[in-house]
Amino acid sequence: MRDRILDTLANEGILLEPSAADMVLTRDDPLNFVRSALSRMQQQPLVVTVDDLRPFVAAPVVRTVAPAMEEVRSGPPAPPPRDDGDVKILRDITGNSTCEGNIIDFARYFNDRFRKIKKILAGRRELVGCLPVSKATKFDRDVRMVAMVNEVRTTKNGHKLMEVEDEEGRCPVLILKDSPLANESIVPDEVVGIVGKTSTKGDLVVLNELIRPDLPLRKGMQPTDSWASVAFMSDVHVGSNTFLHKPWERMIHWLRTEGKDEVQYLLVPGDVVDGIGIFPGQEEELEIDDIFAQYESLAEHLKEIPDDIRIIVQPGNHDAVRPAEPQPTFPKEIFKLFDSSMTLVGNPCTVEIEGRRILFYHGRSLDDWIGSVQGLSYNNPLEAMKEMLKRRHMAPIYGGRTPLAPEKEDFLVIDEVPDIFVTGHVHGAGIGEYRGVKMICASTWQAQTPFQRMHNFNPDPAKLPITHLGTGETRMMDFA
Ligand SMILES: [Fe+2]
Incomplete structure (x- = not known):
């Protein structure tokens, strides 16, 4: 690698x-x-x-962060989250990080991704009898293989040339400009199945079919006898001078009155505070300019939530944790500020609550997806989430805006299909479904910032999506 x-x-x-x-x-x-x-x-x-x-x-x-933020980030880690009653932590990097970032780690990391997604693709009828990449061009017949995409470029004749590799070799794959696949968005480092034919010269494979690991065709969540509901509250951004105090108060009031019996769990998918030094000139946009004071204020805000609601919090790219994903949970110094009844997890994290599998991921890679796949935009993050599910990976692109830590296992592969898939990061709000998986983009509690205005970015704040764990029904509460 x-x-x-x-x-x-x-x-x-x-x-x-x-x-x-x-x-x-x-x-x-x-x-x-x-x-x-x-x-x-x-x-x-x-x-x-x-x-x-x-x-x-x-x-x-x-990284361009203030030293205090860097110090906090590199402090001793909090203990890994534990199963508790109806909440089971199924997958979390916290306490499992081993990477030192050397070349062996990178090789092992990409091989793990390759093997996990190959295993999913192995079940596909179209790929029965697939060959190692090194052998593909040696046969004068149809070839099938599973490979990771190194790069895709356009040739001077307007065709696309993709270089793919597996554990043993590399091979060029040609996508003809008049092929129905010519406009397919193929991103670097995704793992795909390839069905094609060796060229007459025997130097490349001409692509006929591109097989994605995708999700199995499934109906939505089958009803269970759970009466509980879970609310999703992303990108709170406490500490920002555009934090929405009034809508927050309305939401707390609702949780304490009408919503009292409705919500039993609250998931917070990252960017819980605004952080320090995250982007140039951020100090001008802060209400609280001390990272500890931001988390103290967040802890106070979360105390307003009724005690019988179980809260599970994950970091995002604004939080004081390592930026490279998967991100272990908050350091001990910050962990101590929160009420002990709260569960702090890493990013991404898979939990099971009352029998439902929930994958929640802050969603930093949405920037990379939107920049790499035709037709995606910040206005419709659910479409980008669908691309993650189709490729069974939350952040495949190495070297983009999402820093990736080469752990011995790739925690960003979606090998087990969740019932609910949640992201935040883009400050949009949406509910959708893809092949039976409920997709939720969980809004923000921060109004448009000058930085966002400059980048023509319109958030959809103060929304609270709530899913009933028994029926799967999801609605969007609006406190704006
Ligand atoms: Fe955010």
């Missing part, structure tokens, strides 16, 4: 001397390290050497 990292940098015009490449690959997040170092150099060298990078090695690993 060394090539993958170096190719990504080369595409950005960054060339590394071999010894500089070795040094970079020992870093926690190699891409971010190089980008950050270059941004701090007065002049970008033609070829980056070890000497160019040395001054930045001692510095804390990259």
Whole structure:
């Protein structure tokens, strides 16, 4: 996977001397390290050497955050969440992180992704008798294979040429410009099934069919005898000067009165505070400019929620945890600020509540999906969530805006199909369904910020989606 990292940098015009490449690959997040170092150099060298990078090695690993935030992030971790009554933690990185970010970790990480998704694809009739990639072009007949996409580019004749690989080899795959697949959005590092024919010259495979792992065809949630409901409240952004105090009070009032018997569980999928130094000029948009004070204020806000509602909180990209996904839960220092009845989990996390499997993921990768797949936009995050389910991966693209930590297991593969799939991040609100999976985008409690206005980004705040765990019925409460 060394090539993958170096190719990504080369595409950005960054060339590394071999010894500089070795040094970079020992870093926690190699891409971010190089980008950050270059941004701090007065002049970008033609070829980056070890000497160019040395001054930045001692510095804390990259990112434009205030030191306090970095210190908090790297503090000792909170204990992993435990099963409690009707809430079972099925999958969470907290306490299971082993990655050091070296080249072996990357190879193991991508191999794990490949194997997990290959296992899903292996059940597909179209892929019976599939060959290893290295053998595909050696046979003068139809070929079937499972492979990870390295890159897709357009040839000078207007065809698309995709390079794919498996554990043993690589192979070029041609998508003809008049093929129905010519406009298919294929993203880097996704794992696909390929049905094609070897070219007459025997140097590539011509694609006839692209098989995605996708979800099995299923009806929606089958009724159970649960009477409980779960509410989803994403992107609270306490500490921002556009935090919506009034709608928040209306929502609390509703939970204490009319909604008293309706909601038993509350899931909070990340960006629980606004954080510090997350984007340039953020200090101008803060009501609370101390990271601990932001979490203290959040803890106070959450105390207003009736005690009999079980609260499960996950971090997002604004929170004081490591930015690379999967993100373990909050550090101990922050954990201590919350009421002990709360469950703090990592991102993403799969929980089972009263028999329903809920996958909740803050959704940082929505930026990458929207930037890479034709037809997706911030106005309809549910469509992007559907792309994740089709590819059975929440954030396949390495080297995009979502930093990925090469854990020994790829926690972002969707190998088990959830009943409910929840994201936030884009500050939109929506309810949908894809092949029996309920999809929820869980709004925000922050009004449009100047930064968002500058980027023409319109949030849909102060909505509270609520799902009945017995029937699966979901409605959107509006406190705006
Ligand atoms: Fe957010």
